[in-house]
Amino acid sequence: MKGQRVKTSGKTAERSNEAHGGSDPFQRLLGLMFKAHPWHGVSIGQEAPDVVMAYIEIVPTDTVKYEVDKRSGFLKVDRPQRFSNCCPVYYGLIPQTYSGEQVAGIFAKRARRKGMVGDGDPLDICVLSEKNIPHSDILLTALPIGGLSMADGGEADDKIIAVMRDDAVYGGFTDISQCPSALMDRLQHYFLTYKSAPGTTQHNKVEITSVYGREEALKVIRASHADYRAQYPELSSLWPKQL
Numbered sequence: 001m002k003g004q005r006v007k008t009s010g011k012t013a014e015r016s017n018e019a020h021g022g023s024d025p026f027q028r029l030l031g032l033m034f035k036a037h038p039w040h041g042v043s044i045g046q047e048a049p050d051v052v053m054a055y056i057e058i059v060p061t062d063t064v065k066y067e068v069d070k071r072s073g074f075l076k077v078d079r080p081q082r083f084s085n086c087c088p089v090y091y092g093l094i095p096q097t098y099s100g101e102q103v104a105g106i107f108a109k110r111a112r113r114k115g116m117v118g119d120g121d122p123l124d125i126c127v128l129s130e131k132n133i134p135h136s137d138i139l140l141t142a143l144p145i146g147g148l149s150m151a152d153g154g155e156a157d158d159k160i161i162a163v164m165r166d167d168a169v170y171g172g173f174t175d176i177s178q179c180p181s182a183l184m185d186r187l188q189h190y191f192l193t194y195k196s197a198p199g200t201t202q203h204n205k206v207e208i209t210s211v212y213g214r215e216e217a218l219k220v221i222r223a224s225h226a227d228y229r230a231q232y233p234e235l236s237s238l239w240p241k242q243l
Helices: 010-019 025-033 101-111 181-193 214-231 233-238
Strands: 052-058 064-068 075-080 090-093 124-128 138-152 159-164 206-213
Touching (some): 052 064, 052 124, 101 214, 124 138
Antiparallel strands (some): 138 159, 138 206
16 A cells, blocks of 8 residues: 555565665666676576576577677577587576686596686586476576586586476486486587587587586586686675675
């Protein structure tokens, strides 16, 4: 009724403030008026790394490879998929992450490689779900269960594997060892061939050195957020309080 004050719990008000720029009135105004940049303006999540926000760039039915334009935040066409190689899962990025020095260090130790560097992109994530989501440019909540230790042209390019929270089929998975082997084979095949053209002698130097479980995935996510903090210190007011 008019004139009545709506009571809001402290936790609800805190979540609302965090979602719209915390206590900074200018950032809160921007958050209310404009769409957030999916890499910088969306939070990795207050429960990260156990539960993370995922921005989806590609769905399995896409015949075009999309990716976020780093400057504008718009989803852009990277390239048409010229061949029958489509991503078998929902694929995108984890906001407020960066593949830099710490991510490269973990990769180098895991793969016993020297001279590794991060690819300078947000951390990639593959999300398993039995639901049919018809388009990308969406956010969903995901639970990391493992990852692919992937190198692309000598750069660390880890792919975190996760399940959509509360998914009827995959939501109860807690480790990558529970994933169907056929699905993992398809996923690895996609990443090993998605840059290659049949009939050519040129091969991109993409390789998967290993598949790792949940604990290693959480370590990679923490490192990627630390790399992000080092790369974008001016955005500190938007970071989660703890990670």
